[in-house]
Amino acid sequence: METIYYTYQDFYTHTKGILYLLMIVSLFGIAGFWNFLTGKDDDNKENE
Amino acid sequence: MSDKAAIDHKTWFTPFNAISGTIIIIGIVISILRFTVGLGAVTHLSDDNPWGLWIGFDLLVGVALAAGGYVTSAAVYLFGMKKFHSAVRPAVLTGFLGYSLVVFALTYDVGRPWRLPYPFIMQQGTTSLLFEVAGCVALYLTVLFLEFVPAPLEWLGFKKVRELAVKLTLPLTVLGVVLSTLHQSSLGALYLIAPSKLHPLWYSTYLPVFFFVSSIIAGLSMVIYESALSHHYFADKMDAAHLQESEGVTLGFGKAASLILAGYFTIKVMGIAGGDHWHLLGTPYGLWFLVEMIGFVALPSFLYAVGVRNKDVTLIKWTAAWTVLGIVINRLNVSLIAFNWHLPSARRYFPHWMEIATSVFIVTIGIVLFRFIVTRMPVFYEHPEYKD
Numbered sequence: 458m459e460t461i462y463y464t465y466q467d468f469y470t471h472t473k474g475i476l477y478l479l480m481i482v483s484l485f486g487i488a489g490f491w492n493f494l495t496g497k498d499d500d501n502k503e504n505e
Numbered sequence: 506m507s508d509k510a511a512i513d514h515k516t517w518f519t520p521f522n523a524i525s526g527t528i529i530i531i532g533i534v535i536s537i538l539r540f541t542v543g544l545g546a547v548t549h550l551s552d553d554n555p556w557g558l559w560i561g562f563d564l565l566v567g568v569a570l571a572a573g574g575y576v577t578s579a580a581v582y583l584f585g586m587k588k589f590h591s592a593v594r595p596a597v598l599t600g601f602l603g604y605s606l607v608v609f610a611l612t613y614d615v616g617r618p619w620r621l622p623y624p625f626i627m628q629q630g631t632t633s634l635l636f637e638v639a640g641c642v643a644l645y646l647t648v649l650f651l652e653f654v655p656a657p658l659e660w661l662g663f664k665k666v667r668e669l670a671v672k673l674t675l676p677l678t679v680l681g682v683v684l685s686t687l688h689q690s691s692l693g694a695l696y697l698i699a700p701s702k703l704h705p706l707w708y709s710t711y712l713p714v715f716f717f718v719s720s721i722i723a724g725l726s727m728v729i730y731e732s733a734l735s736h737h738y739f740a741d742k743m744d745a746a747h748l749q750e751s752e753g754v755t756l757g758f759g760k761a762a763s764l765i766l767a768g769y770f771t772i773k774v775m776g777i778a779g780g781d782h783w784h785l786l787g788t789p790y791g792l793w794f795l796v797e798m799i800g801f802v803a804l805p806s807f808l809y810a811v812g813v814r815n816k817d818v819t820l821i822k823w824t825a826a827w828t829v830l831g832i833v834i835n836r837l838n839v840s841l842i843a844f845n846w847h848l849p850s851a852r853r854y855f856p857h858w859m860e861i862a863t864s865v866f867i868v869t870i871g872i873v874l875f876r877f878i879v880t881r882m883p884v885f886y887e888h889p890e891y892k893d
Contacts, residue, residue: 460781468781471781472778475778476775476779479775479778483771490767493810494813
């Protein structure tokens, strides 16, 4: 359901708050994904 | 009938020639209609929808998928990844043909095509995004021509001119990256002028960033996809170096595409959060947006990663084709499907069959030219007299 905001202050406090939380999640998420993506690089090099 | 005549007959009447020939004949007839009777005779364009399939597909998709040229050149000449060198010429050729056909398609879409050079001689001001796009596309098409010209010069045997052209490689690559960064993002910025017409899930003040980042994904995926098709149809034209480097190109570009897709997914989610559009995800447009985001961004990112981890080249190639389809869907969503979303269905745009046929005609011209060039010029192999 759509949230009703009465002022821009309310809108930005809410959306920026969510954005900052998402940025923290993304930092860990992208780092984890990089580990997954390159996880077998060392194994593959050893096999070559 | 002599043997030679029999061979000639056999050579010319192939399924490829028959299908492409039919499409080209239909395309020529529609072109005559377009340029003699006008846009109204062959399109469903209107005041509500002045930009249709020819902008959404031929221009936006064409420019995005032609990004392989600058992506590959930058990887090899700027970042020093010489192991991808064999991919440069096919990628630059695809980019050059892609941009040439974008300009060719524009002559169909612009009401008075003879005024295409007007931005350079009597434009309304340098703050215009269309001026920026026109300038960049014209300059970048020239850059791509100069980047590709060593191949025809080797084919024709013009050694000295070819040497000069090769010396220009590095500055041309830098110029290509700068111009591509500018106009790939500007194509997204064009839609910033229509916040009330584009659905909020696709509209964002970050549209230029979305377009630029997705163009890198399109470029990487298109190089992998084009390489897969070329290996199927033109394997006999490839030298040992090209065949040897092919798997490395697929794995390297697949890895890059996987990571950039993950980043793209992240910034798209940020776009929803920034506009507080979460509640729209449950609507029919929201579900279509989720199909695009999960099916054509998150899924290929994961599949690329699995392919790279397991060195599964086949999976990466199929994922590249899927990602290319995702880019097509994204550009059509922004320009057509989610555009004018609030209008009643009677006023919505659906392309005329002749618009679709024209787009197929233009793509076919590209395929025929690609085939003509790679079967004659040193694109998939190094010319024996120019092994540098």
